[in-house]
Structure formats: C-alpha cells, structure tokens
Amino acid sequence: MFIFRRLVNTFSRSKLHEEIxxxxxxxxxxxxxxxxxxxxxxxxARRDALIRFGSRMVMRERITAADAAxxxxxxxxxxxxxxxxxxxxPTFTVSALVTLILGIGANVIVxxxxxxxxxxxxxxxxxxxxxxxxxxxxxxxxxxxxxYLDFQSKNSTFSDMAxxxxxxxxxxxxxxxxxxxxxxxxxxxxxxxGVQPEHGRLFHASDEHGPNSAPYIVLxxxxxxxxxxxxxxxxxxxxxxxxxxxxxxxxxxxxxxxxDLFLWPDFWMPVVDSPDDEGxxxxxxxxxxxxxxxxxxxxxxxxxxxxxxxxxxARELARENPAADTLSAxxxxxxxxxxxxxxxxxxxxxxxxxxxxxVLVAACTNLGSLFAARTxxxxxxxxxxxxIGSSRWHVLRQLLAxxxxxxxxxxxxxxxxxxxxxxxxxxxxxxxxxxVHVAVSPDARVYSVALLLSIGSGIVWGLLPxxxxxxxxxxxxxxxxAAETLVFRPFTLRDLLLGIQIxxxxxxxxxxxxxxxxxxxxxxxxxGFEPAGVLLAETDxxxxxxxxxxxxQIRKLMLEEVSRTPGVTSVGIIDETPLGTGGSSTFIxxxxxxxxxxxxxxxxxxYFSISPGYLEAAGTHLLGGRDFTWxxxxxxxxxxxxxETFAHxxxxxxxxxxxxxxxxxxxxxxIVGVVENGKYEALxxxxxxxxxxPLEQNPDSDTSLMVRSALPPAEIVPEVRxxxxxxxxxxxxVFHTWPExxxxxxxxxxxxxxxxxxxxxxxxxLAVTGVFxxxxxxxxxxxxxxxxRVALGAEAAQLMRSALGRPLIxxxxxxxxxxxxxxxxxxxxxxxxxxxxxxxxxVLAGVLxxxxxxxxxxxWIPAQRALGVQPARLLREE
Amino acid sequence: MAxxxxxxxLDLLVLKTLSQMGELHGYGIVLHIQRASxxxxxxxxxxxxxxxxxxxxxxxxxxxxxxxxxxxxxxxYRLTPAGQQELQKAEESFAQLVKGVRAILRYA
Numbered sequence: 011m012f013i014f015r016r017l018v019n020t021f022s023r024s025k026l027h028e029e030i031x032x033x034x035x036x037x038x039x040x041x042x043x044x045x046x047x048x049x050x051x052x053x054x055a056r057r058d059a060l061i062r063f064g065s066r067m068v069m070r071e072r073i074t075a076a077d078a079a080x081x082x083x084x085x086x087x088x089x090x091x092x093x094x095x096x097x098x099x100p101t102f103t104v105s106a107l108v109t110l111i112l113g114i115g116a117n118v119i120v121x122x123x124x125x126x127x128x129x130x131x132x133x134x135x136x137x138x139x140x141x142x143x144x145x146x147x148x149x150x151x152x153x154x155x156x157x158y159l160d161f162q163s164k165n166s167t168f169s170d171m172a173x174x175x176x177x178x179x180x181x182x183x184x185x186x187x188x189x190x191x192x193x194x195x196x197x198x199x200x201x202x203x204g205v206q207p208e209h210g211r212l213f214h215a216s217d218e219h220g221p222n223s224a225p226y227i228v229l230x231x232x233x234x235x236x237x238x239x240x241x242x243x244x245x246x247x248x249x250x251x252x253x254x255x256x257x258x259x260x261x262x263x264x265x266x267x268x269x270d271l272f273l274w275p276d277f278w279m280p281v282v283d284s285p286d287d288e289g290x291x292x293x294x295x296x297x298x299x300x301x302x303x304x305x306x307x308x309x310x311x312x313x314x315x316x317x318x319x320x321x322x323x324a325r326e327l328a329r330e331n332p333a334a335d336t337l338s339a340x341x342x343x344x345x346x347x348x349x350x351x352x353x354x355x356x357x358x359x360x361x362x363x364x365x366x367x368x369v370l371v372a373a374c375t376n377l378g379s380l381f382a383a384r385t386x387x388x389x390x391x392x393x394x395x396x397x398i399g400s401s402r403w404h405v406l407r408q409l410l411a412x413x414x415x416x417x418x419x420x421x422x423x424x425x426x427x428x429x430x431x432x433x434x435x436x437x438x439x440x441x442x443x444x445x446v447h448v449a450v451s452p453d454a455r456v457y458s459v460a461l462l463l464s465i466g467s468g469i470v471w472g473l474l475p476x477x478x479x480x481x482x483x484x485x486x487x488x489x490x491x492a493a494e495t496l497v498f499r500p501f502t503l504r505d506l507l508l509g510i511q512i513x514x515x516x517x518x519x520x521x522x523x524x525x526x527x528x529x530x531x532x533x534x535x536x537x538g539f540e541p542a543g544v545l546l547a548e549t550d551x552x553x554x555x556x557x558x559x560x561x562x563q564i565r566k567l568m569l570e571e572v573s574r575t576p577g578v579t580s581v582g583i584i585d586e587t588p589l590g591t592g593g594s595s596t597f598i599x600x601x602x603x604x605x606x607x608x609x610x611x612x613x614x615x616x617y618f619s620i621s622p623g624y625l626e627a628a629g630t631h632l633l634g635g636r637d638f639t640w641x642x643x644x645x646x647x648x649x650x651x652x653x654e655t656f657a658h659x660x661x662x663x664x665x666x667x668x669x670x671x672x673x674x675x676x677x678x679x680x681i682v683g684v685v686e687n688g689k690y691e692a693l694x695x696x697x698x699x700x701x702x703x704p705l706e707q708n709p710d711s712d713t714s715l716m717v718r719s720a721l722p723p724a725e726i727v728p729e730v731r732x733x734x735x736x737x738x739x740x741x742x743x744v745f746h747t748w749p750e751x752x753x754x755x756x757x758x759x760x761x762x763x764x765x766x767x768x769x770x771x772x773x774x775x776l777a778v779t780g781v782f783x784x785x786x787x788x789x790x791x792x793x794x795x796x797x798x799r800v801a802l803g804a805e806a807a808q809l810m811r812s813a814l815g816r817p818l819i820x821x822x823x824x825x826x827x828x829x830x831x832x833x834x835x836x837x838x839x840x841x842x843x844x845x846x847x848x849x850x851x852x853v854l855a856g857v858l859x860x861x862x863x864x865x866x867x868x869x870w871i872p873a874q875r876a877l878g879v880q881p882a883r884l885l886r887e888e
Numbered sequence: 889m890a891x892x893x894x895x896x897x898l899d900l901l902v903l904k905t906l907s908q909m910g911e912l913h914g915y916g917i918v919l920h921i922q923r924a925s926x927x928x929x930x931x932x933x934x935x936x937x938x939x940x941x942x943x944x945x946x947x948x949x950x951x952x953x954x955x956x957x958x959x960x961x962x963x964x965y966r967l968t969p970a971g972q973q974e975l976q977k978a979e980e981s982f983a984q985l986v987k988g989v990r991a992i993l994r995y996a
Binding site for chain 2 (some may be wrong): 029030032033034036037039040041043062063064069072073
C-alpha cells in the first residue's frame with residue numbers, strides 16, 4: 011500500500027506537487043479566516059498566513075524530500091542525469107552503442123543457435139526423457155530393425171521405444187508427381203511423442219500386422235498446404251508412393267516435423283510398409299543397420315541405468331545370435347542425427363559461443379577504457395562534487411546508471427537486429443532438394459540472456475573507472491588540475507585488457523584463415539573423383555514402377571541413349587553418389603572364414619554398385635586391373651573392384667588382383683581392379699576401405715547417372731533430359747551438376763568459415779578501435795610534453811618511441827599469444843573443416859600481414875599527430 | 889539510551905494530537921497544539937507539513953480529503969495502528985528524555 015503510494019508519487023511528481031499546493035492553500039485560507047475574525051484587515055491576514063510558511067517552493071521541496079529519499083526515485087534521477095550526460099557527448103554514445111550492438115548482437119545470434127540446437131528440448135508435445143539409442147562407438151548411429159524389436163520388447167527402463175528411418179520416394183496423385191522425403195516410422199511413433207492429428211487420424215501400434223499390413227500415410231502440414239491446398243477432401247483418398255497404392259489417413263499438426271531438428275519431411279509411413287521391393291528385407295535382417303531408435307525413459311530412470319539395461323540385452327542377444335555380436339547401446343540427445351551432426355555441432359557451437367562471449371568481453375574492455383578516459387578527463391568536476399559532499403557511492407551510481415542505460419539500449423538494438431537475422435535464417439532453405447530448415451528463432455530464454463548480458467556488460471565496463479573514483483583525492487586534484495592524474499604507470503589494467511583483446515583478435519583471425527584455407531583446399535582435395543564437368547541425373551527406378559527384373563535392361567538403354575548424345579564424353583551409373591546423402595557399408599571377411607559373425611570380420615567397407623564406364627565418367631583412376639564390362643553379369647563369376655585402403659588392409663603390399671574375399675557363406679568375390687582412395691561420406695573422414703560391385707551382379711533401384719561433358723550444364727541438361735524421356739517419360743529425374751551436389755558436404759565447413767570470418771571481423775574492428783583509441787588518447791594527453799621534447803631537440807624516432815612504444819608492444823605480444831592459441835584451437839576446427847591446419851605458410855603469413863596492417867592502421871593517425879606537434883603554438887596556448 | 893531530538897518531539901506532538909482528536913487537518917493540528925499547551929508551544933507550519941508527509945510515507949498516519957464545518961476542502965489525517973504503536977514508543981522515549989534532562993538539571 012505505502013510502497014504503492016511511493017511508486018505513484020515517484021512517477022507523478024507533478025500530481026504530488028498539486029496536492030501539496032492544495033493542502034497549503036486550504037491551510038492558508040483557514041488561517042486567514044481566523045485572522046480576519048481576530049480583527050486583522052484582509053491584507054494583513056493574508057500576509058500573516060503566508061509568512062508563516064515561508065517560500066512555497068522550499069516548502070514543497072522539503073515535503074517531497076521525504077519521497078526523494080527512496081531509492082527508486084534516486085535511480086530515476088540518476089538515469090535522467092545519465093541520459094543528459096550521454097546526449098552531451100554524442101561521439102562517445104554512438105561509438106559505445108555500435109560496439110554494444112555488435113557485441114551483444116553476436117552473442118544473441120550464437121546463443122539462439124546454441125539454444126535451438128542443443129539447449130532447447132525437442133519441439134514435440136512430450137519431449138521429456140527422449141533419447142536416440144546409438145552404438146557405443148562414436149559415428150555408428152543406426153541399428154537393425156530386429157535389434158530394435160529386441161531392445162523394445164526386453165528393456166525395463168523405457169516407457170516406449172520407436173524406430174524410424176528417412177527415405178525419399180516419388181509420390182503421385184492423379185494430377186501430379188512429387189519427389190518427397192519421408193519418414194518410415196514404427197506404429198507407436200506418434201503416440202510416444204504425444205502427437206495429435208490436425209485432421210483425420212494418425213496410425214498406431216495396433217495398425218501394424220507384419221510387412222505391408224498398413225498402407226497408410228500421414229501428410230505433414232506443410233506438404234498438405236503446399237500441394238493439396240489444405241483440402242480436407244484428400245483424407246481417405248488414394249495416392250501412389252513409388253507406384254504402390256497408399257491411403258492418406260490424416261494430417262500432422264503444423265509444428266510437428268519429427269524428432270530431427272533440421273528435417274521437415276513431407277509425410278510419414280508405417281515402417282512395416284514399403285513402397286518398393288527392397289523395402290521389406292531390412293525388417294528381418296540383423297545385418298542391415300538403417301534404423302534410428304528413439305526411446306522415452308520411464309520417469310524415474312536415469313540415462314545411465316537405461317544404457318546399462320540395453321547393453322545387458324545386447325550381450326544376451328550376442329550370445330544367442332552371431333549377427334548381433336557387435337550390438338551395443340549409448341544414449342544421445344535427439345535432434346542432430348546422433349553423432350553425425352551432434353558431435354561437431356555441439357563442440358563447434360560451444361567454441362563459437364565462447365568466442366562470441368570473448369568478443370563481448372573485448373567490447374566491454376574497450377568501452378571501459380573509453381569510459382575511464384572520459385572519467386579521468388572530468389576528474390576535476392568529480393573532485394568538486396566529492397568536495398561539496400557527494401558520496402563516492404553516489405558518484406559511482408551515476409556512472410553505472412550511464413553505462414547500464416547505454417548497454418541496455420545497445421542490447422535492445424542488437425537483439426532487434428539479430429532477431430531479424432535469425433528469422434531470415436529460419437525461413438531460409440539451404441538446399442532446394444532437401445527438406446531442411448534451420449529453425450533458430452529466439453525465444454524467452456534468448457531474450458532473458460540478452461537482457462542479462464546487456465545489464466552485466468554495462469556494470470562491467472561502468473565499474474572499470476571505479477578505482478579512479480575511489481582513489482580521487484579531491485583536495486589534491488583541485489589544486490593541481492587534471493594533468494597530474496595522468497602519470498603513466500608501467501602497466502595498467504587498461505593495457506592488460508587491450509592486450510587480451512589483441513590476443514583474441516589474432517586468435518579469431520588465425521581461425522578464420524585456417525578455415526578459409528581448409529575450405530579452399532577441400533575444393534581441390536583428392537576426392538577420388540573429378541566432380542568438375544560432371545552432370546548428375548538421379549532417380550529411383552522403383553519410382554517408375556520398374557521391378558528388379560527389368561531394371562538392368564532400362565539402365566543399359568539409358569547409358570546407350572545418353573552416350574549417343576552429342577557433347578557427352580563418357581557416362582556411367584552408380585547407385586549412390588559418393589559424398590551424397592546415401593551410402594552403405596558391409597563387413598568384409600577373409601577367405602576361409604567359417605563363422606560369419608561381425609566380430610570375425612576383417613574390417614568394414616563402403617560398398618557401391620557401378621556400371622561399366624562409371625570409373626571413367628567419374629574420373630576415378632584405375633590403378634591396376636580392369637574396369638567392369640557388360641559381361642560381368644548375373645551369370646558370370648562374382649567380381650569386385652577395391653580401393654587402395656582395402657587392398658592394403660587385406661593384402662598388405664602383395665598385389666590384390668586375382669585374390670578373393672568374402673561377404674558371407676555363399677558370397678565370395680574375385681578382385682579384378684584397384685582404384686585410388688576417395689571420400690565417400692564426408693570430406694573430413696579418415697580413408698575408408700571401399701568396394702565396387704558390378705550393377706548387374708548387385709542390382710539396386712537407386713540410380714545416379716553421371717554424364718561427363720565439356721559443354722556447359724545449360725546446354726547438356728535438355729539434351730540428356732530428352733534422351734532419358736525417350737526411355738520412360740514418367741520417371742522423375744533430379745538434375746544437378748556434381749559440384750552443386752557437393753554443396754551439402756561442404757555446408758558445415760562453409761557455415762564454420764563464414765561464422766569465423768564474421769567473428770574475426772568483429773574482433774578486428776574492436777581491436778582497431780581499442781588500440782586506436784588508446785594511442786590517440788595518450789598522444790592527445792601528452793601533446794604538451796611532446797611539444798617540450800621537440801623544443802628541446804627530440805628526433806622524430808625518439809618521439810615515436812615514446813608515443814607509440816606501448817601500443818606497439820601490446821600489439822606484438824598480443825598477436826604472438828593469439829597466434830599460439832589459434833594454432834591450438836585449430837585442432838577443434840579440423841573436425842569440421844577439411845585439413846584445417848595452421849602449419850601452413852600462407853595462413854601464418856596471412857595472420858602476420860593482417861595484424862601488421864591492423865597495427866599500422868591504428869597507429870598511423872596518432873603518430874602523425876604526434877609528429878605534427880608545433881612546440882611554439884602549444885606552449886603559447888598555456 | 890533514548891533516541892530523541894526535536895523532530896522526534898514534533899512527531900510525538902502530532903501523533904498524540906491525532907490519537908486524542910481522532911481526525912484533524914494540518915491547521916487544526918497547529919491550533920490544537922497551541923491551545924492544549926496553553927500557548928506555550930507553537931508548531932511552525934514550515935516543519936509540520938514535511939513531518940506529516942514523512943509520517944504518512946512511514947505508514948503511521950493516513951490522510952483523506954474532506955469538507956470542513958466552514959465548507960472548505962481540507963486534508964484530514966488520522967492515526968493508523970502502526971502510528972498507535974509509534975506513539976507509544978515515542979511517549980516512552982520522551983519520558984526517558986525528560987528524566988535524563990531533569991537529572992542533569994538537578995545535578996547542576
């Protein structure tokens with residue numbers, strides 16, 4: 011109640027004044043009336059009544075003083091005073107604002123991304139206790155469907171466990187056909203995540219009765235809106251997925267897009283259903299690891315208990331079942347495709363967050379130095395205020411009000427700009443052919459962190475001049491003037507802060523150079539193929555309704571037609587484009603192995619199916635032996651081409667040609683060729699063993715046609731399209747050049763490089779302003795001294811040494827420390843960017859040149875000023 | 889030792905007046921103190937209103953605009969329970985002060 015009145019009083023001072031006036035007025039009138047009654051003349055009565063009060067203004071101030079004593083009002087006055095101060099020095103205000111907008115904005119952006127990708131729980135109705143189950147070994151994320159079934163039925167620690175995999179297919183209605191990405195999910199998937207249908211219904215565990223028992227699909231809200239115009243009539247109708255009939259039973263809510271943060275699939279299908287012939291095989295094959303397991307822990311179970319539980323099941327399964335003897339379990343936070351994206355994304359984001367924070371710290375030290383310099387300039391005013399009775403705490407509070415006010419303002423603007431940027435990022439779809447969105451819009455947590463950072467940084471840089479205030483001896487100061495306070499001590503806090511800033515800047519500059527060079531190198535890295543000049547035409551033959559029997563024939567036709575097209579130098583087919591989205595691996599066994607369990611294998615290898623001519627079209631060099639021919643078909647003996655790593659791992663230095671290896675009891679292969687090593691999944695991967703089989707012996711409906719041609723893509727695409735349409739006009743092809751397709755693999759490295767570049771630029775800007783500010787300030791304060799020196803005959807070099815010695819020492823030592831740190835930080839970067847190494851003369855030279863340029867830039871103008879000193883004029887002035 | 893000063897004495901006078909008279913405006917308080925002290929004490933208007941305002945902020949008294957017998961608008965003050973307690977304390981503290989001053993006077 012009284013607190014409330016205080017608040018009201020504080021914010022409506024004029025109203026309070028009115029009330030006081032009215033009260034005094036009524037008092038005066040009553041006194042006048044009594045005076046008149048006692049026999050005074052009206053004029054006398056009035057004078058007497060007024061005199062008793064004295065000055066009404068003083069009266070009013072004395073009454074309101076009771077309120078002004080409250081802290082709130084004092085804070086309000088401090089803020090108003092601060093605003094006045096800031097208005098009076100616009101240069102300082104603007105430079106502080108810009109610095110803060112950059113510093114806080116960078117933090118808000120990075121924190122938003124960190125929040126969206128790592129901190130925030132999955133955007134599903136019931137996110138608590140959700141974990142992906144991956145293998146113990148890092149990088150092995152998928153399990154087989156039978157393993158999933160065993161985990162699901164035997165565990166005692168999960169309330170439920172769902173399986174899903176991501177695939178692409180052609181979806182066609184009567185009028186149109188689309189290439190789609192979709193999830194094949196176990197029946198309990200929606201129920202476990204707590205998803206309710208937006209329209210129609212979803213499928214449940216009770217819909218599953220073995221393979222192909224539930225031919226239903228649930229559309230995503232976005233797909234339904236975009237391609238069905240939000241028509242409710244679509245529910246219950248038939249659509250074809252890869253020419254197999256499915257019924258649309260419902261539409262998922264708009265916000266729901268599964269358990270992966272980036273992927274926005276077009277529809278969901280029960281895992282037991284398959285739109286192609288290959289599809290059902292994995293349901294019973296323990297060797298095919300292509301299932302993501304998502305489990306929901308029971309309320310009181312810890313992840314450790316659950317991991318132990320699952321691993322106990324895995325050991326038990328391994329005893330019974332040789333194919334499961336490498337089974338293991340580890341829980342990871344869902345959303346980033348297990349370790350694949352999760353490991354590098356988490357460490358990179360943590361690193362960038364640290365850097366962003368350091369940039370803000372650098373910004374604060376800059377502002378602190380500026381502020382301290384300003385406070386030093388007004389130290390005389392300060393001394394007067396202290397002398398006439400202002401408390402040190404009061405002065406400090408006013409300085410803090412100034413710094414916090416501007417910080418909050420800068421923080422608000424910075425947050426505004428970053429929100430705009432983040433929303434644009436959220437709308438952005440980096441790859442037109444993939445349903446990828448990076449949803450990073452800020453939420454309440456981001457805003458509160460922004461506020462916290464703003465206030466915190468305001469306090470930090472506002473407190474830097476505090477030592478000055480505490481040390482102010484007012485009597486001394488007023489006697490001798492401001493110059494006396496500027497005795498240069500050997501090393502001050504300000505110098506240290508500046509040194510840290512330069513270190514930080516060098517670290518960031520080094521990192522961005524390392525990343526940039528790595529990016530550049532990765533474009534020219536030995537990938538085991540030559541992407542330049544290759545056009546890809548990708549399709550899945552099952553989408554055209556072709557069965558495995560007719561696939562071979564169609565492919566042969568395609569190759570013949572396309573190779574006849576003018577301008578085409580060579581053409582070939584591979585089932586999965588290397589460095590694309592797919593890729594499978596298999597266990598390789600030595601000949602003579604009798605017990606084909608996973609732990610008896612020699613190693614794991616990537617495998618591909620290729621047509622004759624693929625190696626030439628892809629630009630993969632054959633190191634020995636021969637390419638496949640059309641005679642390597644189903645009736646001929648099994649043959650294979652291996653890469654160097656494979657050859658070395660199995661045969662050492664002896665020639666592998668003519669040797670054999672096994673994949674299983676009945677499958678042994680003769681090696682007919684050896685090719686160079688390549689990159690198959692990621693540019694940063696360590697060399698994998700790889701094996702290529704002839705398409706005729708190892709058919710697969712996925713088809714990636716590689717067309718090498720000297721013609722530009724714009725000319726060759728229509729030709730190839732026409733040639734392919736002659737064979738099957740209904741087959742949907744996706745055309746792009748191979749370098750374009752590689753954008754996906756290069757994406758993380760590009761993001762890393764861009765981020766580091768921006769951060770480096772920010773840090774460089776801050777360092778420039780910091781060093782420049784300091785050099786400029788110290789020169790301007792010592793102009794008189796320089797004038798005397800010059801008058802006494804000092805040389806330019808001597809003058810320079812005294813004027814710029816300190817900034818230069820700071821620059822040099824800071825750069826050195828930053829370079830060292832940058833070298834150490836590159837190890838982290840190497841996870842994301844191909845061959846990120848600082849041991850590169852270009853990187854080192856680049857950093858040194860940048861820092862030298864920076865040094866030159868920051869000291870040139872101050873040096874000119876110091877050199878241009880005119881002793882006669884300066885000495886005359888004072 | 890009793891904390892006391894002139895301001896404390898003014899507070900005591902105002903609180904006591906309000907506790908005896910119930911509800912009173914500022915001018916009424918001035919008149920009452922003058923009359924009740926048989927013209928010995930006179931409260932300065934310049935000190936009374938800041939004191940009233942401060943006491944109101946402290947929650948000892950509450951105010952309300954009303955119309956006087958002579959049909960004038962005036963702000964009337966009355967004691968709150970907290971003010972009642974404060975009055976008791978102030979009276980005790982004043983008694984201590986008087987005792988102390990008396991002792992010194994006797995000694996002299």
